[in-house]
Amino acid sequence: MRTAKIAPSLLSADFGNLQRDVEMVENSQAAWHHLDVMDGVFVPNISYGMPVIRAIRKHASKPLDVHLMIVDPDRYIEAFAELGCDHLTVHLEACTHLHRSLQTIRGCGMKSGVALNPHSPVSLLEDCLDMADLVCLMGVNPGFGGQSFIRNTYKKIMELRTMIDSRGLETLIEVDGGVNLDNTAHLLEAGADVLVAGSFVFGSEDPVATIARLAAVEAC
Numbered sequence: 001m002r003t004a005k006i007a008p009s010l011l012s013a014d015f016g017n018l019q020r021d022v023e024m025v026e027n028s029q030a031a032w033h034h035l036d037v038m039d040g041v042f043v044p045n046i047s048y049g050m051p052v053i054r055a056i057r058k059h060a061s062k063p064l065d066v067h068l069m070i071v072d073p074d075r076y077i078e079a080f081a082e083l084g085c086d087h088l089t090v091h092l093e094a095c096t097h098l099h100r101s102l103q104t105i106r107g108c109g110m111k112s113g114v115a116l117n118p119h120s121p122v123s124l125l126e127d128c129l130d131m132a133d134l135v136c137l138m139g140v141n142p143g144f145g146g147q148s149f150i151r152n153t154y155k156k157i158m159e160l161r162t163m164i165d166s167r168g169l170e171t172l173i174e175v176d177g178g179v180n181l182d183n184t185a186h187l188l189e190a191g192a193d194v195l196v197a198g199s200f201v202f203g204s205e206d207p208v209a210t211i212a213r214l215a216a217v218e219a220c
């Protein structure tokens, strides 16, 4: 039976109690911390950047899974590596030379990730899939937590699973946005490996228990 790695998105954390929320994730069954960096240009929202990630790193021993929603991310790859980020994901739509960006991320010692907006087909990864340790399929249009899951994502997960398996790759499929207990089993069955959940975890009464429930869901 397959279960998913759960990566709570700290975008939905209480920033006035950030250390508390980071420690909550540390003490839960979550696999990774998911950190969303938004620049107000690539997406219509601004979140947080390097000083906040530096502070989170001090309280986190689990991997930091950093999702850059910024234009021209190549400018900052080295800086995120120096902060101690473990996975760095750039958007296909924000990269002029995606192959080079993924190569640079690996060259800096991090796991390379590429994210696809809901409108981008997975076929766009045909020629650089082997450069990605992780593909993040957005289940919502990026920029905000708390949106509804876009169902076309299931088809994309299945297509990507086939591409990965037929090439014998070990690339992880991450789904980000709109994840909750109603769709976790379907996402796993479609082929997802990692689920990012923000509002469903941090908006719940008992986030540790919610993470445990998400992590316990099995795919047939």
Ligand SMILES: O=C(CO)[C@@H](O)[C@H](O)COP(=O)(O)O
Binding pocket: 009, 011, 012, 034, 036, 067, 140, 141, 142, 143, 144, 145, 146, 147, 176, 177, 178, 179, 196, 197, 198, 199, 200
């Ligand atoms: O990248 C993003 C949003 O752009 C996500 O990581 C959200 O933070 C997920 O939030 P929920 O949809 O789970 O509330």
